[in-house]
Amino acid sequence: MAMSTDARPIALWVIPVADLGGVARHVLDVFNVGMKDYRLVLFCPEGLLAERVRAMGGAVIAADFGPDFGYVKSLRSLDATIRALKPAIVHSHLAYADFIAAAVVMRYPRVSLVSTEHGIAGDDEIYHSNTVKAGVRATLHHARLRRNDALIAVSESTKNEMRKKWKVSNDIHVIPNGVDRVDFEPLVRTESLRVLSLSRLAPEKRIDQLILAFKQLHDERPDATLTIAGTGPEKDNLQRLVDREGLASFVEFPGFVDADMAMKEHEVLVQLSSWENCSYTLLDAVNNGLGVVATPVGGNPEILDKKFLAGADDPQRISDLISGQAIHLEKRPRLALSWPSKASMTAKIEEVYSVVL
Numbered sequence: 001m002a003m004s005t006d007a008r009p010i011a012l013w014v015i016p017v018a019d020l021g022g023v024a025r026h027v028l029d030v031f032n033v034g035m036k037d038y039r040l041v042l043f044c045p046e047g048l049l050a051e052r053v054r055a056m057g058g059a060v061i062a063a064d065f066g067p068d069f070g071y072v073k074s075l076r077s078l079d080a081t082i083r084a085l086k087p088a089i090v091h092s093h094l095a096y097a098d099f100i101a102a103a104v105v106m107r108y109p110r111v112s113l114v115s116t117e118h119g120i121a122g123d124d125e126i127y128h129s130n131t132v133k134a135g136v137r138a139t140l141h142h143a144r145l146r147r148n149d150a151l152i153a154v155s156e157s158t159k160n161e162m163r164k165k166w167k168v169s170n171d172i173h174v175i176p177n178g179v180d181r182v183d184f185e186p187l188v189r190t191e192s193l194r195v196l197s198l199s200r201l202a203p204e205k206r207i208d209q210l211i212l213a214f215k216q217l218h219d220e221r222p223d224a225t226l227t228i229a230g231t232g233p234e235k236d237n238l239q240r241l242v243d244r245e246g247l248a249s250f251v252e253f254p255g256f257v258d259a260d261m262a263m264k265e266h267e268v269l270v271q272l273s274s275w276e277n278c279s280y281t282l283l284d285a286v287n288n289g290l291g292v293v294a295t296p297v298g299g300n301p302e303i304l305d306k307k308f309l310a311g312a313d314d315p316q317r318i319s320d321l322i323s324g325q326a327i328h329l330e331k332r333p334r335l336a337l338s339w340p341s342k343a344s345m346t347a348k349i350e351e352v353y354s355v356v357l
Contacts, residue, residue, distance in 0.1 A: 009088035011038040011353060014078065016066035016096040018047025023093050023118055025280050026177060031058040033346040038089065038353055043081055045069070061085070067096055078104045082111065089114055089353050095137075102144035112356040116152040116175075120161045121275035122298070141166040149356040152349065154278035155299030173352050176302070177278045178345030179287050181335065193217075193224040193326045196266035196290075198259055198281050199273070201232030206272040206295075206312045208234075208241055213270075213318035215245045221323060225250050227266065229257040263288045268322045272312040276300050283335070291325025291332045293318055308333050 015027060031040055031053050042053050046062040053060050063077040078100055082090065091114045092101035098115050105113045145151065151172045153159040159172045195214060199205045207228060214226045228238065228251060235253065242251045263269065263284065268291035271281060276298045283303060285292050294300045296309040310317040325331050340348065 006039045008037060008039040009357070010041055010085060011035065011089040011091055012082070012085060012087040013040060013042050013044075014065075014090060014092045014097045014101050015042065015044040015049065016074070016094055016100075018045040018049055018066070020048050020052070022280055024049045024052075026116075026118070027093070028052055028056075029178065029342045030346050030349065032056055033343050035346060035350045037350060041085065041087070043078065065097075065100075071100065074100050075104060079107070082108055087111060088357060091115070091349075093118065095141075099140065099144055102147045106147055112149040112353070113147055114150045114152065114352060114356065115148055116154065117158050117162055117277075118154055119277055120158055120165065122157075122161055123274060138165045142168075145170070150352050152352060155302050157299045157302065158277045173348070175345055175348045175352075176299075176340055177280055177283060178340040178342040179280075179283045179335070180341050180343075182287055193221055193268070193322070194266040195224060195226045195322055196262055196269045197226070197228045197230070197271070198257075198262060198269065199230050199271060201228070201230050201234040201238060203234060204274040205232075205234075206274060207238055209272050209312040209315075210270050210318075211238065211241050211245065211247070211251070213272075213315035213322075214251070215247060216315045217319040217322055218247065218250055220319065224322075225252070227251075227257075227262065228253050229255070229259075229262055231255055259284065260288075263290055267291055267326045268293065270318065270322065271295070272310075272318075273297065274312075279303070283339075286333045286335050289329070289332060291322065293321045293325075304333050 013027060027049065041059040041061060043061045043063065044050055045066045050060045050062045061081055063081060065074045065077045082104060089112050090101050090105055092098045093116050101113060105111050145166060145168060153162060153172050153174050154177055156174055159174050162168045162172060197207055197210055201207060218224050239253060242248055269285040270293045272295050274297065278299045282292060282294055282300065292304060292308050293310055294304055294308065295312050301309065310321055
């Protein structure tokens with residue numbers, strides 16, 4: 001990284017992944033907006049995220065850090081960076097970075113440690129193979145949080161789960177993922193009804209339930225089609241279910257797609273996840289004027305009114321909600337006026353920094 005004449009205190013964002021998943025979206029939005037009183041520096045493994053931040057002119061330190069490099073090498077990489085860079089803030093994201101940052105920053109009492117929680121579920125089995133592992137992880141989180149100077153949650157639901165599972169007693173600042181409102185006039189298609197799923201093809205996304213609900217919808221609306229975008233371990237199982245239900249001609253699996261383009265080509269997005277904290281997919285769908293159906297879990301009710309929520313095991317309600325929003329634009333959700341923009345989200349994070357320094 002080139003030397004900088006920027007005299008502002010440094011906020012070092014510690015990210016243990018190199019790809020462009022949900023947390024990367026958050027990182028890119030904040031780095032694109034920038035901060036007034038702090039200089040942002042990204043610390044992460046080399047990859048697409050680092051490349052994107054560099055392309056927008058952001059400061060990046062790419063290092064041997066993350067699960068692919070192991071704890072020892074990751075600890076050494078972060079320690080060397082903190083020692084050389086002397087940041088005022090270390091801001092960790094995702095559990096791997098949270099644990100390592102807490103361990104390393106113990107050596108630097110003048111460095112303030114902040115972490116943002118993006119993904120904690122009410123049901124331990126969603127992210128952990130058994131309750132014993134979940135309990136051990138919760139104990140470790142409770143221990144590492146003693147070093148944190150500030151905690152951020154992306155939804156009230158996330159905050160509540162942190163308190164319940166990790167026994168957090170200190171303040172938790174709720175800062176939802178920000179989105180900038182767009183002027184988008186949704187198209188009403190009279191010749192077809194196109195339904196969209198945008199998620200990883202994993203059990204917790206309950207796409208099998210969507211397929212069964214789509215079967216009910218298709219029986220009533222033969223013009224309906226379903227696009228199941230994304231990749232993941234459930235692809236073959238889902239394809240077999242589609243074939244068994246006689247839907248092969250009406251359901252496609254395109255793999256990875258451009259989310260913005262996909263939303264412009266569909267009328268209704270359905271997301272039946274077992275848990276969500278603050279879903280960018282839901283936010284983008286609402287912001288782009290789509291009809292939306294989601295499960296009443298996690299942070300979803302903070303984005304959507306209850307009239308857009310349905311249990312994954314209620315195919316008739318899911319089908320009815322899709323049909324009702326397909327043509328009648330006034331029945332589609334709208335983003336709350338109070339929902340933060342990318343700039344206001346970033347400003348709120350900066351306010352948290354000012355409290356701990």
